[in-house]
Amino acid sequence: MNAILVALLEIRAYLRDKGGLAFSLLLPIAIFALMYGAFGGQEQFHGTAYVVDEDQGGIYSARLIEQMDELDELDVELLSRSDADDRLEHSDLYLVLYIPQGFSDKLTTDEKLPLTFKQRSNGGQEGQIVASMVRGLAEEINQGLQVQNQVEDALAESGIGGEKVEITVQKFLDREREHPIVGIEEISVGSSPDPVNQFLPGIVTMFVLFSITLTARTLVEERKKGTLERLFTTRLSVGQLFAGKFLANVSRGFVQTLILFALAYAVFQKFTPLSFGSSLVIALVFAAAASALGLVIAAVVRTEDQATWIGVFFTMAMTMLGGTFFEISEGTMMETISRFSVNTYANEAFYTVIARGGTLADVGFEIAVVAGVAVVALIIARSLFKVAQEGK
Amino acid sequence: MPEEFLVARNLHKSFNGNNAVNGVSFSIHKGEVFGLLGPNGAGKTTTIRMLTTVLEPDRGDIEIGGHSVRQDAEGVRALIGVCPQELALYVELSAMDNLVFFGRMVGLNGKEAKAQAMSHLDLMGLADRAKGKVDKFSGGMKRRVNLAIALMGHPQFLFLDESTVGVDPQSRNNIYETIEGLRDEGMTILYTTHYMDEADRLCDRVAIMDEGVIIAMDTPHALKSQIGNPNQVTLEDVFLKLTGRTLRD
Numbered sequence: 320m321n322a323i324l325v326a327l328l329e330i331r332a333y334l335r336d337k338g339g340l341a342f343s344l345l346l347p348i349a350i351f352a353l354m355y356g357a358f359g360g361q362e363q364f365h366g367t368a369y370v371v372d373e374d375q376g377g378i379y380s381a382r383l384i385e386q387m388d389e390l391d392e393l394d395v396e397l398l399s400r401s402d403a404d405d406r407l408e409h410s411d412l413y414l415v416l417y418i419p420q421g422f423s424d425k426l427t428t429d430e431k432l433p434l435t436f437k438q439r440s441n442g443g444q445e446g447q448i449v450a451s452m453v454r455g456l457a458e459e460i461n462q463g464l465q466v467q468n469q470v471e472d473a474l475a476e477s478g479i480g481g482e483k484v485e486i487t488v489q490k491f492l493d494r495e496r497e498h499p500i501v502g503i504e505e506i507s508v509g510s511s512p513d514p515v516n517q518f519l520p521g522i523v524t525m526f527v528l529f530s531i532t533l534t535a536r537t538l539v540e541e542r543k544k545g546t547l548e549r550l551f552t553t554r555l556s557v558g559q560l561f562a563g564k565f566l567a568n569v570s571r572g573f574v575q576t577l578i579l580f581a582l583a584y585a586v587f588q589k590f591t592p593l594s595f596g597s598s599l600v601i602a603l604v605f606a607a608a609a610s611a612l613g614l615v616i617a618a619v620v621r622t623e624d625q626a627t628w629i630g631v632f633f634t635m636a637m638t639m640l641g642g643t644f645f646e647i648s649e650g651t652m653m654e655t656i657s658r659f660s661v662n663t664y665a666n667e668a669f670y671t672v673i674a675r676g677g678t679l680a681d682v683g684f685e686i687a688v689v690a691g692v693a694v695v696a697l698i699i700a701r702s703l704f705k706v707a708q709e710g711k
Numbered sequence: 712m713p714e715e716f717l718v719a720r721n722l723h724k725s726f727n728g729n730n731a732v733n734g735v736s737f738s739i740h741k742g743e744v745f746g747l748l749g750p751n752g753a754g755k756t757t758t759i760r761m762l763t764t765v766l767e768p769d770r771g772d773i774e775i776g777g778h779s780v781r782q783d784a785e786g787v788r789a790l791i792g793v794c795p796q797e798l799a800l801y802v803e804l805s806a807m808d809n810l811v812f813f814g815r816m817v818g819l820n821g822k823e824a825k826a827q828a829m830s831h832l833d834l835m836g837l838a839d840r841a842k843g844k845v846d847k848f849s850g851g852m853k854r855r856v857n858l859a860i861a862l863m864g865h866p867q868f869l870f871l872d873e874s875t876v877g878v879d880p881q882s883r884n885n886i887y888e889t890i891e892g893l894r895d896e897g898m899t900i901l902y903t904t905h906y907m908d909e910a911d912r913l914c915d916r917v918a919i920m921d922e923g924v925i926i927a928m929d930t931p932h933a934l935k936s937q938i939g940n941p942n943q944v945t946l947e948d949v950f951l952k953l954t955g956r957t958l959r960d
Binding site for chain 1: 788803
């Protein structure tokens with residue numbers, strides 16, 4: 320009973336802080352809006368090709384840039400060499416295409432002068448895609464020229480002019496482009512990948528983990544107010560205090576998650592009633608784990624700042640290891656390390672239920688791991704806690 | 712022979728090798744107001760923290776109402792009320808909420824807690840501010856709420872650790888009258904203060920602590936008699952004579 324009274328007191332204090340309450344309830348909505356703005360609808364690749372064209376007036380460099388510009392997926396931004404070098408140096412750009420001076424002339428005389436990609440590291444994901452597109456276009460120009468040269472060589476004795484050969488070759492090449500011998504057919508299966516399905520689990524787990532910091536501060540705040548020692552002159556036991564704090568923070572984390580899921584349900588129709596219920600069960604267990612982990616921090620820190628920074632570090636580390644910010648490739652060292660993050664299991668459980676239509680039975684192992692973390696963390700927190708800190 | 716309600720035997724407590732309390736023994740009779748005096752750093756608060764079950768003594772034992780602090784802390788807590796030196800309140804909540812919560816923590820049911828809370832707030836002259844947020848209260852009002860909380864559950868033994876620090880004369884007088892009323896009702900009280908006139912007015916006996924030990928213990932009258940005419944010397948004269956005039960940290 321005392322534990323419930325402690326929990327109710329904490330919740331009452333939380334509800335009385337109107338500013339904090341508004342912020343904590345609006346935060347899930349704001350994060351959701353950001354998430355949708357960031358990921359919603361951006362299904363097609365779109366990138367920018369940064370080009371330094373030193374082949375001014377060259378016919379083939381102009382043709383290459385024109386063809387790049389014609390691609391829907393690509394914007395072209397022309398830069399001077401110094402500007403491009405400077406921006407690469409400062410990591411403002413990851414990949415730049417340099418078209419060397421005399422590029423077109425050399426091609427005309429059948430000499431080789433390569434295009435250059437200058438890049439930071441591997442050029443980044445966007446840079447690699449842009450480079451791949453440019454390579455394709457360069458290859459087309461290359462093939463065209465080769466065909467033209469060979470035809471010109473073959474007809475050298477016939478007296479047919481080079482200009483006529485070029486026009487004829489181009490006509491054939493254009494026709495080949497329109498009706499290629501080896502065609503590629505694209506077949507779409509189902510709807511496009513759903514960004515909400517993709518990112519909702521990660522955002523939810525990150526959000527629940529925020530409560531670690533709030534929980535971590537709770538005992539320090541009680542200690543600072545003097546109420547902690549006072550409480551331990553009453554009949555309240557340490558176990559009851561921990562249980563109360565635990566319940567209050569689980570409730571807070573759960574309610575915030577509930578808001579997020581309810582939004583996803585109402586706005587995006589992401590859930591069936593069953594998957595909605597299953598997701599709430601996972602959210603409850605994960606909120607319990609986050610709250611218990613927060614109590615471990617709370618049990619050892621001495622100041623609010625310590626609680627905040629350790630909580631933030633823990634949250635960020637868990638979030639990254641859980642694959643919220645970037646995908647973790649299977650079979651890598653990172654994947655092995657990520658198995659030590661409770662986020663990984665919660666993410667997997669949410670993803671299975673939300674995106675793959677799984678049931679609670681399908682995520683039994685993940686839920687068991689998260690629940691186990693909650694229990695072990697509570698035991699550790701209780702054993703680390705000291706009522707009175709020395710010094711006075 | 713008066714009944715001993717609190718008995719402290721040979722208490723020791725050190726922090727990082729520094730002796731905060733070094734062999735303190737005393738007893739408090741039932742219904743007595745006992746003053747624990749001493750300069751800053753004398754060991755008063757550490758002694759109180761041990762008496763109230765917050766700190767465990769390195770050595771020695773304490774019995775309150777027949778319950779050992781070491782072996783039956785729960786039993787001790789059922790008898791005591793504590794008004795700590797620092798304000799220990801949930802300032803974001805109302806005075807009423809604070810009292811009711813601590814009332815529940817000492818075992819009252821909801822109805823009893825509300826009734827007692829209202830009665831104690833009335834006693835402290837705060838009935839009309841019962842629902843006011845403590846954060847908005849003056850220092851004196853907060854001190855009175857702090858004391859009112861200690862009275863929840865009608866404890867048999869009350870610890871008052873510098874309850875009148877930083878309050879205006881009106882609030883201080885209210886606190887004096889409350890303590891005198893509680894004494895008249897037979898409550899046993901341990902009182903610490905830096906105001907010697909308070910101790911002289913309220914306490915049946917006082918112990919003066921310095922550097923972790925009790926250096927004198929008797930009635931205020933008897934202590935004053937030791938250095939002169941008790942009608943002419945003050946308890947402060949006794950205190951300064953025993954503890955010296957050197958400034959303390």
